[in-house]
Amino acid sequence: MSVAENLAAVRERIAAACARSGRDPADVRIVAVSKTQPAAAVVEAIAAGVDAIGENRVQEAAVKRPLVTGPTPWHLIGPLQRNKARAALGLFDLIETIDRPELADRIEGMLAGGSRTLPVFLEVNVGGEAAKSGVATGDAATLADHVVRRCPHLRLAGVMTVPPYDPDPGRSRGHFAALRTLAQGLAARLGVAALELSMGMSEDFEVAVEEGATLVRLGRIVFGERRPVA
Ligand SMILES: *Cc1c(COP(=O)(O)O)cnc(C)c1O
Numbered sequence: 001m002s003v004a005e006n007l008a009a010v011r012e013r014i015a016a017a018c019a020r021s022g023r024d025p026a027d028v029r030i031v032a033v034s035k036t037q038p039a040a041a042v043v044e045a046i047a048a049g050v051d052a053i054g055e056n057r058v059q060e061a062a063v064k065r066p067l068v069t070g071p072t073p074w075h076l077i078g079p080l081q082r083n084k085a086r087a088a089l090g091l092f093d094l095i096e097t098i099d100r101p102e103l104a105d106r107i108e109g110m111l112a113g114g115s116r117t118l119p120v121f122l123e124v125n126v127g128g129e130a131a132k133s134g135v136a137t138g139d140a141a142t143l144a145d146h147v148v149r150r151c152p153h154l155r156l157a158g159v160m161t162v163p164p165y166d167p168d169p170g171r172s173r174g175h176f177a178a179l180r181t182l183a184q185g186l187a188a189r190l191g192v193a194a195l196e197l198s199m200g201m202s203e204d205f206e207v208a209v210e211e212g213a214t215l216v217r218l219g220r221i222v223f224g225e226r227r228p229v230a
Contacts, residue, residue, distance in 0.1 A: 003041060004048040006222050007032075010205075014216070017209035028209055031075055031198070033219035035060060036226040039067035045222060046072045052094070054217050058084040061091045077160070077198075077217055079133045082106055089118070096121040096160045096198055099135045101146045104154060111153035119157040120147065121198055124182060126175045127164035134161065137182060144186050158196025158215070159183050169204035176200070176211035 001009075010030065018025045029051035034042045042053055042064060053068075055061040056078025065074060073093035080088055080097055085106050088095065098104050098120045111118060122143055125134030135143050140159070147156045159182065163175035176199050183195040200208025202221035209216065220226065 001224075003044040003222060006224075007045070007048045007050065010218060010221055013206055014209055017206040021210040023209070023212075027214055029215050030222075031077070031215050031217045032222050033077065033201075033217050034064070034223060035078075035219065036228070037223045038227075039064040041223050042068050046070055050222075052215070054096075054219075055092075058088050058091065062087060065091050086110055094119045094121070094157070096158075097123040097133065098143070098147065098154075099123045099125075099133055101143060101150075104143070104147050104151050108151040108153050114153070117153055117155050119155045121158040121160045121196065122147070122156070124159050124161045124179060126161045126178045126182075129164055132162070132164075137178065140182055141186060141189060144190060148190055156190065156192075156195070158198055159186070160198035160215075160217075162201070163199075163204075167203075169207045172204045173207050173211060176208050176213070180212040 014028050015025045031052040031054040032045040032050040033054040035056050053072060053074045054077040076088055076092040076095045076097060078097060080103060089110055122140055123134040124140050125132050125136055144156055147154050159179055161179045163172045166172060179199055180197055183197055187195050196214045197212050198215040198217060200213045200216040202218055205216040205218060
């Protein structure tokens with residue numbers, strides 16, 4: 001199956017999940033997660049109309065992005081170390097993984113004085129897993145306030161999560177619902193209409209769509225199994 005065929009099948013499944021939950025499929029966008037895949041695969045995905053490209057490592061994006069042209073935005077979906085922040089700003093259009101005030105401050109400091117405003121999402125550790133990155137659900141409002149009040153060159157545009165791994169996607173439903181509830185509370189607190197909800201991967205995107213995902217991050221179901229080296 002080609003990337004285009006895989007995406008066509010994914011879009012049908014998104015449409016069905018929208019039909020089950022009374023949503024408009026136009027409100028669900030696809031972030032094609034191209035980690036370990038070559039730049040040629042990214043080009044195929046863009047040709048097939050994905051809404052964004054997701055990469056989880058700065059170094060890997062640095063290799064691929066110069067080989068890919070066009071306006072499709074690139075999202076950083078993996079953890080960002082302080083010393084990679086400047087490189088990330090040159091490679092990504094949106095950072096989905098803001099999880100602490102220090103990281104927001106670091107990026108703000110690099111953008112200060114310029115005219116660029118970077119859209120960002122807060123990564124939320126909805127499952128409360130000790131080993132996982134992401135701000136704790138209970139600390140998300142404080143982090144959101146920090147970004148909005150202290151970081152004028154960042155625009156808080158959404159939240160993302162990776163729920164605890166579970167072979168039964170139905171068991172992720174509660175975590176997705178929790179992120180939606182959190183986002184609704186943050187939007188009300190900040191006085192914005194809505195925040196993007198980045199949730200759902202290859203195994204559980206239909207459940208995420210039923211629970212309100214506006215961005216699904218899809219890797220293997222679009223590109224096939226991950227490859228040993230980028
Ligand atoms: C790899 C990755 C994905 C995509 O995973 P698949 O299971 O291949 O769809 C989504 N989100 C994040 C944060 C990832 O690291």
